[in-house]
Amino acid sequence: MIRNQLLICAGGACITSGEKSVKDVLVEELAKNGIQDEVQIIETGCMGACDLGPIVVVYPEGTFYQKVTPQNAGPIVSEHLVKGRVVSGLLYRQPTSETRAQTREEISFYTLQVKRVLRNCGVIDPLSIEEYIARDGYFGLGKALEIGPDAIIQTIQESGLRGRGGAGFPTGIKWKAARDASGSPKYVVCNGDEGDPGAFMDRSVLEGDPHSVIEAMVIAGFAIGAATGYVYVRAEYPLAIERLEVALTRAREYGFLGRNILGSGFDFDIEIRIGAGAFVCGEETALLRSIEGKRGMPSAKPPFPAQAGLWGKPTLINNVETYANVPPILINGAEWFRSVGTAKSPGTKVFALAGKVQNTGLVEVPMGTTLRELVFDIGGGIPGGKAFKGAQTGGPSGGIITADYLDMPIDFDSVKELGTIMGSGGLIILDEDNCMVDVAKFYLAFTVDESCGKCTPCREGTKQMYQIMERITDGKGTPNDIGKLKTLGRVIQQTSLCGLGQSAPNPVLSTIRFFPDEYRAHIEDRKCPAHACLHLLTYSVVSEKCVGCTACARQCPVQAITGQVKKAHVIDQATCIKCGSCYEVCRFDAILKE
Amino acid sequence: MQINLEERLKENPVLRKQFDELDAYIDEKAGQQGSLINVMHRAQEIFGYLPDEVLAYVSTRLQVPRSTVYGVVTFYHFFSRTPKGRHTISVCLGTACYVRGSNSVYDKVTKSLGIKAGETSPDGRYTLDLVRCVGACGLAPVVVIDKDTYGRMTPDKVVTLLNKYV
Numbered sequence: 001m002i003r004n005q006l007l008i009c010a011g012g013a014c015i016t017s018g019e020k021s022v023k024d025v026l027v028e029e030l031a032k033n034g035i036q037d038e039v040q041i042i043e044t045g046c047m048g049a050c051d052l053g054p055i056v057v058v059y060p061e062g063t064f065y066q067k068v069t070p071q072n073a074g075p076i077v078s079e080h081l082v083k084g085r086v087v088s089g090l091l092y093r094q095p096t097s098e099t100r101a102q103t104r105e106e107i108s109f110y111t112l113q114v115k116r117v118l119r120n121c122g123v124i125d126p127l128s129i130e131e132y133i134a135r136d137g138y139f140g141l142g143k144a145l146e147i148g149p150d151a152i153i154q155t156i157q158e159s160g161l162r163g164r165g166g167a168g169f170p171t172g173i174k175w176k177a178a179r180d181a182s183g184s185p186k187y188v189v190c191n192g193d194e195g196d197p198g199a200f201m202d203r204s205v206l207e208g209d210p211h212s213v214i215e216a217m218v219i220a221g222f223a224i225g226a227a228t229g230y231v232y233v234r235a236e237y238p239l240a241i242e243r244l245e246v247a248l249t250r251a252r253e254y255g256f257l258g259r260n261i262l263g264s265g266f267d268f269d270i271e272i273r274i275g276a277g278a279f280v281c282g283e284e285t286a287l288l289r290s291i292e293g294k295r296g297m298p299s300a301k302p303p304f305p306a307q308a309g310l311w312g313k314p315t316l317i318n319n320v321e322t323y324a325n326v327p328p329i330l331i332n333g334a335e336w337f338r339s340v341g342t343a344k345s346p347g348t349k350v351f352a353l354a355g356k357v358q359n360t361g362l363v364e365v366p367m368g369t370t371l372r373e374l375v376f377d378i379g380g381g382i383p384g385g386k387a388f389k390g391a392q393t394g395g396p397s398g399g400i401i402t403a404d405y406l407d408m409p410i411d412f413d414s415v416k417e418l419g420t421i422m423g424s425g426g427l428i429i430l431d432e433d434n435c436m437v438d439v440a441k442f443y444l445a446f447t448v449d450e451s452c453g454k455c456t457p458c459r460e461g462t463k464q465m466y467q468i469m470e471r472i473t474d475g476k477g478t479p480n481d482i483g484k485l486k487t488l489g490r491v492i493q494q495t496s497l498c499g500l501g502q503s504a505p506n507p508v509l510s511t512i513r514f515f516p517d518e519y520r521a522h523i524e525d526r527k528c529p530a531h532a533c534l535h536l537l538t539y540s541v542v543s544e545k546c547v548g549c550t551a552c553a554r555q556c557p558v559q560a561i562t563g564q565v566k567k568a569h570v571i572d573q574a575t576c577i578k579c580g581s582c583y584e585v586c587r588f589d590a591i592l593k594e
Numbered sequence: 595m596q597i598n599l600e601e602r603l604k605e606n607p608v609l610r611k612q613f614d615e616l617d618a619y620i621d622e623k624a625g626q627q628g629s630l631i632n633v634m635h636r637a638q639e640i641f642g643y644l645p646d647e648v649l650a651y652v653s654t655r656l657q658v659p660r661s662t663v664y665g666v667v668t669f670y671h672f673f674s675r676t677p678k679g680r681h682t683i684s685v686c687l688g689t690a691c692y693v694r695g696s697n698s699v700y701d702k703v704t705k706s707l708g709i710k711a712g713e714t715s716p717d718g719r720y721t722l723d724l725v726r727c728v729g730a731c732g733l734a735p736v737v738v739i740d741k742d743t744y745g746r747m748t749p750d751k752v753v754t755l756l757n758k759y760v
Binding site: 291428 | 628631632635662666671672673688689690692693694725726727728729733734741745
C-alpha cells in the first residue's frame with residue numbers, strides 16, 4: 001500500500017545538480033527504515049525552478065524541498081516520512097520575510113504562472129504512459145478522431161494558436177494549407193532543433209512530457225492526411241531522445257501509434273531524426289533537408305513546406321511547444337484557449353529565464369504578461385542588488401527590451417515593434433555589468449559561425465559587420481562605423497535567403513537603437529562603461545591603498561608590476577596584457593579597473 | 595581502398611568488430627529514406643571519429659556518392675574528422691553562460707591544458723570543444739565532460755574538475 005509519493009525533479013538542470021545521488025540516498029534511507037513498499041519514488045520532468053535544484057516534493061502534502069543534497073536528503077525519510085515532521089531547513093525561504101514556504105502554492109515563482117504547455121512537466125513520470133493518460137492524455141486524440149479533420153482544423157483556427165517557434169505564424173492556416181495541398185504521401189514534422197542559445201523550453205517538454213508531442217502529431221497526421229511523422233531533435237539533448245524513444249514504444253503498445261489507431265482505420269507512425277549541430281537547421285526548409293540526410297541548407301520560400309516539403313511532398317512543420325498546446329485545445333475548445341493571453345496572441349508562452357536573474361528556470365505565463373512581472377515578480381529580480389539593463393529575446397535573431405519597456409505587455413506583435421522577436425522564448429537578463437556592444441558582438445560571432453554559406457549577404461555581410469564590431473571593442477572604431485553597421489544590417493535583413501540571415505543584424509541594430517551612448521563611449525572615448533571589453537580597460541594601482549604586499553607583482557604573468565616591499569607598486573601600461581590577475585589577487589582593493 | 599580495407603580487416607579483429615557493428619546498424623536502417631546522418635552518428639560512436647575509410651565504406655553501403663557523404667560530415671559540427679581524446683570537454687559559450695562569465699572558464703581551460711577549441715592534448719587525454727548552449731542555462735556557466743554536465747562553473751573549480759578525468 002503506497003502512502004506517500006516522492007517526486008524528484010529529473011530535469012536537465014537538476015540532474016546536473018546531483019539528482020541521481022539524491023535519489024540513491026532516498027532509496028537507501030527508505031530501505032533502512034523498512035518503508036520502501038509504502039513510499040513510491042517518481043522521477044519527473046523539469047519542475048521549472050532550476051536554480052533551486054535538486055528538488056524533492058513529498059505527496060500527498062505537496063511539501064516542497066529545495067537544494068537537496070546527498071548529505072541532507074536523509075531527514076526527508078527519517079524525519080518527514082517516518083516521524084511526520086517537516087524538515088524545515090530544506091524548505092524555500094521567502095525572499096521578503098523570514099518565513100519558509102511549505103508547498104509550491106506559497107512560492108511566487110509558481111503562483112504567478114499558468115501551466116498549460118507544462119501541465120505535466122514536473123507532475124508525472126515522463127516514462128509512464130499510464131500517468132499521462134490519467135491526466136487526460138490521448139483524450140484529445142480520441143476527440144479528434146471523432147470530430148474529423150475539418151472540425152479539428154477549424155478548432156485550431158478558432159483558437160488563434162500561433163507558432164511558438166518564433167515567428168508566430170497562425171498554426172491553423174498552416175494545417176489547412178497542408179490539408180488542402182495536393183500530393184501524396186504527406187508528412188508531419190516536429191521541429192525540436194532548439195538552437196537559440198539560452199532557450200530550453202522544448203527540451204523540457206520533450207524530456208518531461210513526451211507524449212503530449214506525440215499525441216499532437218498523431219492528431220496533425222489525421223487532420224492533414226499523413227501517415228508518417230518525424231521528430232527532429234538536436235544531438236545536444238540525449239535525454240530528450242531517450243525519453244522520446246521510450247514514449248514512442250509505449251504509444252505503439254497502447255495502439256495510439258501504428259496501424260488502425262483506436263480502431264479508427266487511421267495509420268500513423270513517428271520516427272526520430274537526430275540533428276548534428278547546425279543552428280541553421282532550426283529554419284524549417286533547412287531542417288527538412290537535414291531529415292532527408294543532406295546538408296542543412298535553406299531554400300527560398302515559396303514553395304512553402306505545406307506545398308513542397310520533405311522529399312518535395314506536402315509537409316506540416318510545427319515546433320515542440322506549438323504541438324504541446326494542441327491536445328488541450330481539442331479537449332477544452334477554442335474558447336478556453338483564448339481565455340488567457342491577448343486578443344491577437346492568445347494562450348500562454350513558456351520562457352526560459354536565464355542570465356542575471358535570481359530565479360533562473362522555466363516559466364509559463366499568459367501572453368501579455370509584462371517583463372516586470374517576469375523578471376521581478378517571478379524571477380525575483382537581479383542578483384547582488386545590481387541594476388536591470390535589458391532582456392534579450394529571440395536569441396541571435398532578436399534584440400533587447402530595455403528598462404523603459406518593463407511595463408509593456410509582451411506578445412508576438414508588441415516585441416516586433418521594438419525591433420526584436422519573441423523567438424522561441426529564451427529570455428536572457430542583462431545587468432549593469434554587461435556591455436551591450438560586447439553582447440551584440442557575441443551574437444554576431446554566433447551567426448558568422450552558423451551561417452551555412454549559401455547566400456552572400458549572410459555569409460559575407462555578417463562577417464563584415466563582425467569585423468566592424470571587433471574594431472569598436474578593440475578601441476579602433478571610427479565615428480562612421482555606426483552608419484556602416486546600420487546600412488549593412490539593412491541590406492542583410494532585406495536580401496538574405498532565410499530567417500537566419502534576415503534576422504542576424506537584429507542584435508546589433510537593436511543595441512545601436514537603445515544604447516547609442518555605449519557605442520559612442522567605445523568609439524569616441526575609447527572606454528567600455530561596463531568594463532567588459534578587455535582592450536578598453538586599464539588597470540592601475542591606487543597608491544594610497546597599496547600596502548606593498550607584492551602579491552600582484554608575483555601573480556603578474558608578464559612582470560608588468562614593479563615596486564619595493566611595503567611600498568606602493570606601479571603597473572607598466574605598455575607591458576600589461578590586461579589579464580586581470582592583479583585585480584583578482586589584491587586583498588586591499590588597491591587595483592583600479594577602468 | 596576497398597581491397598586495402600578487406601586485408602586490414604583480416605589482420606585486425608578489433609577493426610573487424612567495429613565494421614560489423616556498423617554493418618548491423620546499416621542493415622537495421624535499410625530502406626529508411628535519408629538515413630545518412632543517423633548512420634554517421636552511429637559510425638562516430640563506434641569509431642570515435644570519421645576517417646576516410648569509414649566515409650568510403652558508408653558511401654558504398656548506402657549507395658550515396660562520396661562527395662555527398664563528405665559534404666554532410668563537414669557541414670555539421672557534431673562530426674569529427676580527427677580522433678578525439680579520451681575525454682571531451684565542452685565549454686558552453688551559449689548566451690546565458692557567456693553573460694555569466696563562461697569565457698573566463700574557457701580561458702582557464704585553454705591555459706591549463708595548452709590547447710584551443712577543436713584540439714586534442716598531445717597525450718591524448720583531452721579534447722576541447724566549444725558548444726553553443728546545452729540547455730542547462732539555469733545553472734550557467736556550464737561545462738560538459740564526456741556525458742556529465744557540471745553547472746555553476748568557475749575558473750578555479752574547472753581545474754579541479756579536469757584532474758578527475760584521467
